[in-house]
Amino acid sequence: MIVSQSYLIAWGIYLLSALGLIIVFWRMTRSIPFKDVKKVLRLVGVVLLLTPVDLGLEATWFAPAYLVGGYEWIIGNSHLAIKAGIHLLGALTLLTALLTLEYIVRKLLHLQQA
Numbered sequence: 001m002i003v004s005q006s007y008l009i010a011w012g013i014y015l016l017s018a019l020g021l022i023i024v025f026w027r028m029t030r031s032i033p034f035k036d037v038k039k040v041l042r043l044v045g046v047v048l049l050l051t052p053v054d055l056g057l058e059a060t061w062f063a064p065a066y067l068v069g070g071y072e073w074i075i076g077n078s079h080l081a082i083k084a085g086i087h088l089l090g091a092l093t094l095l096t097a098l099l100t101l102e103y104i105v106r107k108l109l110h111l112q113q114a
Contacts, residue, residue: 007061014064018049043095051091053084065091 025045032038052062053069069084105111 011062021049022046040099043099044092047091047095048088051088053080053087055080056083 022045026042029038029041032041048066049064051065053065055061055063055068065084065087069081069088072078072081072084
């Protein structure tokens with residue numbers, strides 16, 4: 001029970017920190033004049049910070065994919081590093097598909113961005 005509570009507290013602290021980083025990155029990118037580039041950069045930052053990966057231990061433990069990938073790559077455990085990279089690649093592919101779909105719908109409906 002204590003391990004579970006510590007795990008949830010750690011994830012809560014990480015999510016609050018990630019939210020702070022997202023807000024800072026959002027403000028850093030507001031001066032970019034190209035709206036499409038600004039939107040893609042912001043969403044890639046959100047995806048990188050919020051994509052989890054299963055560690056594959058006895059219990060179901062998740063951790064941020066970029067942290068797991070970097071750490072496991074440095075210590076030489078390529079199996080978990082590749083798994084984290086695949087999760088990140090899948091999330092970025094889904095983001096690309098959603099942005100492409102949004103672009104197509106906007107073009108078909110002749111909508112203008114505000």
